[in-house]
Amino acid sequence: MALFNRDPVRNEDLGNWKRIASGGFGVVYKARHNKWCSDVAIKLLNLDDRSILLLEKALYNEATQMEKVSSDFVLRVSGIYKGCPPIKGMSVQQGIVTPLMRKGSIENLQTDFPDPLPWPLVFRLAHEVALGMTFLHSKDVLHHDLKPSNVLLDDDLRVKLADFGLSRTSVSALSSSQETQAETGGSYKYMPPEAFNLSYKPRRAFDIYSYGILLWSIINGEEPYPGKIFIHVKLSIETGQRPRVDTLSQKNVDGMKEIINLMQRCWDADPSKRPPFTDCIKVTEKSFSKHKSGIREAVYKVVTKLESETSAPDYLNSPTPEESFDSVDHPAPAAQEQTSAKTVSQQSTKTVSQQSTQTMTEEDKANFVDDNMAVLIQDTDMVMAITEEIKKLVHGEAYSRINAKQTNQDKMRVLYEGPLRSGGKRVKAAFYDALKKHQPDLVERLSG
Known part of the structure; x- marks a missing residue:
């Protein structure tokens, strides 16, 4: 049965909504599906970015490609959501429902x-991404936005390629009339040089270049061009500059030489010289085979560390005052929201006000930021x-997004939803120290 002919997921099916991510075409929520008895992720359209008709077309394209x-x-x-999400003033919307990836993405892992x-x-991550991309290309589908945040991870840290908001059927299967500039976007640090040309039309070579940078x-363990x-970044890419590999070449690791050679072939300035993913797999499979015996221990080590690290952000289970919703039927009016925010602030800062900020621990500072974020x-x-x-x-990419926003409120939302949310208590503590330096009266007010 075609995806859009199935019964949609509606408000009455869901509970315990919580916003967990945003970017590209939409916002992602975690919710509990009452009939399925499991948590799901719901990706909703970003109404502020483009016309609703264009966004709905993108959503239909993404969902159809994912099912394909x-x-x-x-x-x-898993299905299509249709209803009024728990956002004040939001009208009926559609969204994509998928299993919830509790371990986040490669970006979260980094x-x-x-x-x-x-x-x-x-x-293994390198190999599984290549496997997923090989499958996509075999179905004449481009991902077109391959980057760490779009490579999700399940509980065993297995790869799940996601975010097909910019994906499209390969041009080999489309007529030129279906090519539009609106669909040639993507994260610029992972874009090949030819894609900066406004007349560029998507090709498989785009994904292969992105894969090289992703490798x-x-x-x-970091973003390129920091x-x-x-x-x-555009100038660097167009003039042939790529991330440095000299330090990687010095690592005495089996299979590293072959992987370095592969990434350099993938990001070649000439699209015709980039290897197809079927060739990439031969390299990644051989390299992974040299380390396969240690994968169980490696996964156990990382998962255990993530679950025990107090600095690891529990972005799926620790709702913030403005982002946790038990019901979608009773959105709070603006005045009530402001009162609630002040009440949360007053209640949450009692312990902070009882101690000198000079003796506050990193965790205390992080808690202060979380508890007072609404204000x-x-x-x-x-x-x-x-x-x-x-x-x-x-x-750098997050910095650019923050700087691009016009109001301080929007800048703060991007800062919180990105670096502060994903960076854990270390980044939140650093934010607290900077806030105290530049706006001491605000810190004193919230602590008093």
Whole structure:
């Protein structure tokens, strides 16, 4: 039965909504499906970004493509949501329902895990992404937005490719009239040089280039071109500059030489010289085979560490005042929301006010930020100055998104939903220190 002919998932099927991520075309929520007795993820359209008709077309495309390419390494679509989500003033919307990936994404793993990833896991991630991409291309589907945040992980840290908001049927199966510039977007740090040309039409070589940069990111555990804004990254890519591999070449790791060679072939400036994913798999499979015997121990080590680390952000289970909803039937009016925020602030800062901020631990500072976030979003005026203070802890791409927002409230929302949420107590503590430096009266008010 076709996906859109099935009964949709409606409000009465769901409870305990919680916002967990945002970006691209929409916002992702965690919710409990009462009939399925399991947690699900719901991706809703981003109404502020584009016209509703264009976004609905993108959602239908994404859901249809996800159903078409069902694979062990591609996120499965469970259904289509239709209803009024728990957001004040929101009208009837549609969204994609998928299984909930509790371990987040490779991006979360890079942020949350304090140590370098064990090599067996690094090589398996590289191999499983290649397997998933090979399957997509075999179905004439491009991902077109391959990056760490779109590679989700299940409880065993197995790869699930996600976010097909920018994916499309390959141009080999489409007429030129179906090519539109609106669908050639993507994260610029993972875009090939030819894609910066406005007349560019999507090709498989786009994904292969992105995979090369993703390989570098997985191995290094960080984002490429750190701290650079769009125009600088664009210039670097177009002039042939790529992430440095000299330090990788010095690592005495079986299979590393072959992987480095592969990533350099993938990000070649000439699209015709980039290898197809069927060739990539031969390299990644061989490299992973050298470390396969240690994969169980590696996964156990990482999962155990993630679950025991107090700094690891529990973004699926710790709702913030503005983002947790027990019901979608009774949205709070604006005045009530403000009162609730103040009440939360007053209650949550009692323990903070009883001690000197000079003796506050990192955890105390992080709790202060979480407990007062509703007020901080409204009252923080020096957002960019604070962001500059913690710039070393903020990815360049996130910094650019924050800087692009027009109001302080919007800047704070992006800062919280991105770096603060994913960075754990270390980043929140650094934010607290910067806030105290630039807006001491606000800190004193919330602590008093």
